[in-house]
Amino acid sequence: MTPKTQLAELTEGVINSDHRRIGRAISLLENSQSDDAHMLLSELWPHTGRATTLGITGPPGAGKSTLTSALITHLREQDKTVGVIAVDPSSPVSKGALLGDRIRMADHYTDPDVFIRSMSSRGHLGGTSEAAFLGMSVLDAAGKDVVIVETVGVGQSEVEVRSMVDTVAVVLQPESGDSVQMLKSGIMEIPDVLCLNKSDRLEAEKTRRALKIFLNAEPEPTPIYVETKSLDNLEIQELWAAVQEHRQSLGKEGLHKLRRSNLAEQMSNMVASFLLPAIIETFTDGDEELVELVETRNIDPLTVVDEVIKAR
Amino acid sequence: MTPKTQLAELTEGVINSDHRRIGRAISLLENSQSDDAHMLLSELWPHTGRATTLGITGPPGAGKSTLTSALITHLREQDKTVGVIAVDPSSPVSKGALLGDRIRMADHYTDPDVFIRSMSSRGHLGGTSEAAFLGMSVLDAAGKDVVIVETVGVGQSEVEVRSMVDTVAVVLQPESGDSVQMLKSGIMEIPDVLCLNKSDRLEAEKTRRALKIFLNAEPEPTPIYVETKSLDNLEIQELWAAVQEHRQSLGKEGLHKLRRSNLAEQMSNMVASFLLPAIIETFTDGDEELVELVETRNIDPLTVVDEVIKAR
Numbered sequence: 001m002t003p004k005t006q007l008a009e010l011t012e013g014v015i016n017s018d019h020r021r022i023g024r025a026i027s028l029l030e031n032s033q034s035d036d037a038h039m040l041l042s043e044l045w046p047h048t049g050r051a052t053t054l055g056i057t058g059p060p061g062a063g064k065s066t067l068t069s070a071l072i073t074h075l076r077e078q079d080k081t082v083g084v085i086a087v088d089p090s091s092p093v094s095k096g097a098l099l100g101d102r103i104r105m106a107d108h109y110t111d112p113d114v115f116i117r118s119m120s121s122r123g124h125l126g127g128t129s130e131a132a133f134l135g136m137s138v139l140d141a142a143g144k145d146v147v148i149v150e151t152v153g154v155g156q157s158e159v160e161v162r163s164m165v166d167t168v169a170v171v172l173q174p175e176s177g178d179s180v181q182m183l184k185s186g187i188m189e190i191p192d193v194l195c196l197n198k199s200d201r202l203e204a205e206k207t208r209r210a211l212k213i214f215l216n217a218e219p220e221p222t223p224i225y226v227e228t229k230s231l232d233n234l235e236i237q238e239l240w241a242a243v244q245e246h247r248q249s250l251g252k253e254g255l256h257k258l259r260r261s262n263l264a265e266q267m268s269n270m271v272a273s274f275l276l277p278a279i280i281e282t283f284t285d286g287d288e289e290l291v292e293l294v295e296t297r298n299i300d301p302l303t304v305v306d307e308v309i310k311a312r
Numbered sequence: 313m314t315p316k317t318q319l320a321e322l323t324e325g326v327i328n329s330d331h332r333r334i335g336r337a338i339s340l341l342e343n344s345q346s347d348d349a350h351m352l353l354s355e356l357w358p359h360t361g362r363a364t365t366l367g368i369t370g371p372p373g374a375g376k377s378t379l380t381s382a383l384i385t386h387l388r389e390q391d392k393t394v395g396v397i398a399v400d401p402s403s404p405v406s407k408g409a410l411l412g413d414r415i416r417m418a419d420h421y422t423d424p425d426v427f428i429r430s431m432s433s434r435g436h437l438g439g440t441s442e443a444a445f446l447g448m449s450v451l452d453a454a455g456k457d458v459v460i461v462e463t464v465g466v467g468q469s470e471v472e473v474r475s476m477v478d479t480v481a482v483v484l485q486p487e488s489g490d491s492v493q494m495l496k497s498g499i500m501e502i503p504d505v506l507c508l509n510k511s512d513r514l515e516a517e518k519t520r521r522a523l524k525i526f527l528n529a530e531p532e533p534t535p536i537y538v539e540t541k542s543l544d545n546l547e548i549q550e551l552w553a554a555v556q557e558h559r560q561s562l563g564k565e566g567l568h569k570l571r572r573s574n575l576a577e578q579m580s581n582m583v584a585s586f587l588l589p590a591i592i593e594t595f596t597d598g599d600e601e602l603v604e605l606v607e608t609r610n611i612d613p614l615t616v617v618d619e620v621i622k623a624r
Contacts, residue, residue, distance in 0.1 A: 049609055060493040256607065263607055263613060264596060267606070267620070268594075268595055271594075271621060279583045288572075291572045291576045295361070297357055299357075300358075301357070301575060302350045302582070303350065308583050312624075
């Protein structure tokens, strides 16, 4: 365990927005079940809750990193400090492409008022959702005005962005046929802000129409619809305006209610995921025989599940 | 609770492949935490384990239902009996489209040797994955030779098909740009069989090339690649041949090992999901004050999580 003086130094560093210390704190919290993580969070937590938090999600290729990068520039022009947690799928195959996306953010890496952290979507003890949420808390404690989490969002993915942020923005691009259908079918997260990126492309009209149909069928409050354009003249201010519109629509009490509900969900998931390793162990290291008895049809799975729960 | 005689009747009905009773049994097991479900499964489980199980998954619009329907016809020509669990996302918006897909299967509804059951992907106490797995067990106990689960597969979705079946087939269609990228990035399930449907379309070449690149980068054993065509001359036998090739590659001991590992995963998830409602209750009905203390920054989330786990 880290000695108390080191912990105090780390806490102080984060609160003073020392980027090296912020990085170390996020790494420490990636293993959310360690004692160090617990001690650090208890120090940092009183300093959180001030940031505006935003989740940017959508299918691969929609332009999430480009938008995030432009949003950082837009926010910096307003003298706002920014923190970003960018969750990558961690397959080695895709690393090249994804690092390429990250390069678009490179302009901001030298800005002392912007902190960007890439996080793999695999290999977290306790799940990516937890690691990203705790990472955002570090950036919040460090006093960043706006904290963004960017994730590849498809389906009820491992990374549930909904319970991490005040506002969820889903970004699509023209011809995202599958994606629009996923939205319609409820497989993809229903956003607070729905952004059609690259909307100046010729083929955007079809997607625009499909999204309008989706929005008309949604119950109130319907997502706020916004369009951004390709590369040089993104009109990123539209996206930020939509985020602010959503926050205002919540009202002060609405925001608190949302945050309480998000925290309850985060904590429920943490309890379940902290318990899971011990459960899996029951069936593997603990008692392979039990699984064999089920496979040989000597005992049924629900009876085993009951017994395991009772034996806890 | 259902009286014992009714349970005996239900069990007998399922084993004799009485379709009305099969339907009732699947409904009963959709609420996997009920006493009835437990009693029924303990009766049925000894009769399971004989079916060849297959998961068909892929993005919306790839043609999964068309392929499933053609596969049923192909299997019936070989005198094999078939059971299907088709998992639908349950958003009311999409119901029309999805029912449309189902209609393609309608030819088989009157066949006494084919049982097809649609299942909503929401609103199951204990999760869709459990309900689908238990539904497949009913069809297995009923003596269906081949049991298929068809799901909309995107991302590490709620419905993890991997641990339900012997063979996972992912179906894509030409121009599934997002989908191919999801496969590459490891977001989408890595299949045993990768099927490019509608491969006779002009635009198929680009997707074919992208899939070949993906397959070349995969570690051994690489997915078996297969193509099917549009509508009238699907060449469905190719898909079935690939499924059989995968089974043969496993070998007898390999299949048992896979099934034990799948059962361990199913049971671990059941234990976790049986525990979850009580956990959520801790934070909502149980003690909203606890969440409020976290939101007002009087106590940090990990400390609360620890306390909840200790108090269990």
